Amino acid sequence: MLVVMGTEPYSALLHAAQKLASSRIVECLFPGLTPEEQARRVGLAWEQLPEPRPALTLEIVREKGGDPLMFALGPHPPGLWPTDVDRVHRLWRELTEQHRLGAQLHHRDVVGVALRRFDEQLHSRQAEQVLDDVQRELDGQ
Secondary structure: OOOOOOOOHHHHHHHHHHHOOOOEEEEEOOOOOOHHHHHHHHHHHHHOOOOOOOOEEEEEEOOOOOOOEEEEEOOOOOOOOHHHHHHHHHHHHHHHHOOOOOOOOOHHHHHHHHHHHHHHHHOOOOHHHHHHHHHHHHOOO
16 A cells, blocks of 8 residues: 655656556545546546556445446557447458458458548537537437
8 A cells, every 4th residue: 555645636646656657556436426537537637647658557446345446547448349349340341342442451440440530520510410429329329
């Protein structure tokens, strides 16, 4: 266990983790916060660290027991739903079989094009439609 002093608790904790070359931070759940809100706050403090920022896992232990909740801080591979993986594979098959793009096309290419187009649309006149789509995804529709 380590006690870190500072006026900004998340910032002090992350600076200590960076100096110690830690890979994981374990915290209890702070009163009045959801685990997701606490992880978001820690993540925002992670963004303020000087480069190179370490890859860190935040583990939040709940007071009433149960499995701890794990959050990756900073850039990390996304956790995809099986339906997302199926969609990428279906699109890859369509592109390779029907559009004859050949063996050089990989699943990551499909995802790369989708992300590039998402980025372009988010920063265009289509931004409102993109945000509506994101909200529908969050709502589970």
